Amino acid sequence: MKQDFDIAVVGGGLAGLALSIQCVDAGYQTILFEKETYPFHKVCGEYISNESLPFLEKIGVPISSWGLSNINELKISAPNGNAYQFSLPLGGFGVSRYKLDEYLYRIALSKGVTVMTGTKVHDIIFKKDGFEIKTDEGVYYSKLAAGSFGKRSNLDIHMSRPFAKAKPNALNNFIGVKYHIRYLHPINQIALHNFNNGYCGIEAIENGDCCLCYLTTAENLKKSGNSIPSLEQNILWKNPLLKDIFRNAEFIYKKPFTISQVSFEKKSQIEDHLLCVGDAAGMITPLCGNGMSMALHGSKIAFQNIDYYFKNQQDRAVLESDYEQQWKKQFANRIFAGRTLQRLFGNEHMTNYFLQFMQNFPALSSKLINATHGKPF
Template identity: 55%
Template sequence: MNETIPYDVTIIGGGLAGLALSIQLAAKGYLVALFEKEHYPFHKVCGEYISLESWDFIESLGLPLSQMQLPIIKKLIVSAPNGSMLKHNLPLGGFGISRYKMDFELKKIAESAGVTVYENCKVEDVVFENEKFKLHTVKGIFTSTVCAGSFGKRANLDVKWKRNFILKKNNKLSNYIGVKYHIKTDFAGDTIALHNFKDGYCGISKIENDTWCLCYLTNAANLKNSNNSISELEKNELYKNIHLKNIFDSATLMFEAPITISQISFAKKAQVENHVLLCGDAGGVITPLCGNGMSMALHSSKLAAAAIGEFLQHKINRQQMEELYTGNWQQQFGKRLKAGRLIQEGFGKTWITNMFIGIMKKLPFITNLLIKQTHGKPF
């Protein structure tokens, strides 16, 4: 395919941030194309617990959550590697839905709103020239006036653009791996559990169809110490937490092999690169311990849609659009990400986690404060 008609906006990456952005812009009447390298529906590494701060926004996009009988999650259990357990009510709470379902539903809504969705279409390069973007993809070249990048935690374009977090040497905030299963178990549907183990933690909570999502994060060194074998890692480290061992022993795993992702970095990122506005994880990754990366992805799409709308209506110029988006992004998420990084750096050493959870058990207001620091308000 050769060059097509110019779009108002092209969006690279069709996760929550990209899909939500495309729906909002199409609703404003703009010509929008979204490029996704995979084919929907597909699974993704994610704990699949969404903070309720996003509920109204997701419904406003056209997804009728209230009619989908999804589990509402109001309680939190945290266990230390030594098995000691803390129980706490979640001030706002969340709900469970798989990415397989949610991304697919949003993709269908995007298409009916008029977005052209190119699946199996990886964007290889983006060139900005004469106030236009040229996207080089496996399906040809596409042009647009505005380009948004919502390509997730780490993508080919991050490497191509030599983004700071790619060039940085590995430190405590980089080189994590994520592993996810869907399982059948009998865990409470209104509770999310966070079970800690050496250098990692594992979340479990209910999603649709009487299924639970079990997802954990650890560092690459932990996997290396277990001969780069996921099952050895689970036996060597996760099973040392008695609660995790019980879950693995009794659950039915629904995938032949877990879904995995590597080289996750929580280092700082810029929200605009080469004039491309970056939404969701592409603009900043929050640690899953803080549980609301999906809400941040959705919320950042709302900020981007507003700034792009102002620009396309000629109310502001490109530089002002970029500054407006970055400023609003920092105001919304800057503090949350900082708190997330601090918490992530503190976790890891078994004795610290054991001690920390021991203290939190005695001082529930600290738990409350931490949860509030890392969650946002409905938007």
């Protein structure tokens, strides 16, 4: 089979863009496929934990010079509006995906990654010693392939991944909604406001704007006649802090960005020899605010294994098992902690009780926050 590229990366979010930049930097012929065209908006809370700061700067994103706010405080409110404050041990910053993904895309292009935008991949077929990548634009060949196609893609269904076939349950069938707004919000704070069966985050991003993003069950939307405005007025506004935001903020876009069928079920890191990275390998609940850091860190782990494979002519099976092991070692406990924490939020009594308890034991709250985060990488 002809192999025009050393590595094909499918999906150009943070994981895919960061992986392709590292690969091309190391001299590998790299192709990246993204079905959308940059810049574009994505449903995401847009808070990045500082654990990613050194890595982002290393791959060429001058975050420190973007004048972003330094977020070091977490405010959490229960569905009745009772609010509690915690300090964030590592902290973070807010930046829109519109800006960050576009910037990474420009770096990838300038370094020589072949970036195929507006190109949807339909199939990734492993054949003996390489991959055949089928797209609208034609077929491409590579020695290795990485799947960084995010939370849920046509490829998950096509590959019959078990999480994509699972019936609705407590870990799947969530929806996400995002707005950019203008609202008076403390620039050093990320707030997480709970409501019945969901939570909504707000923090400052670039240009003095704020990102307002919530996750809730598809059931909540159904109960509201599948209408987002009804969902917000009937359910989110019961939290007085959210009501204030929705009534007094200036909404920058007329309509929100939405996604459905978000799942936190377990996923495999290797799918028919494809190295899965970012959300495609496993997704942490957004209340932890570090899915993006996991996607970036995952790309670093994938790159190190890919580099070792090529330099040492390693066996493909060893590459796959090493990658899977290292991924699990770095992220499995974090994902478990996130899943457990999510169960404590969204119910008024439980959330209030839990938050009061945490407020009384600040050392424990720091421990819990640390359990869902990693160290700078």
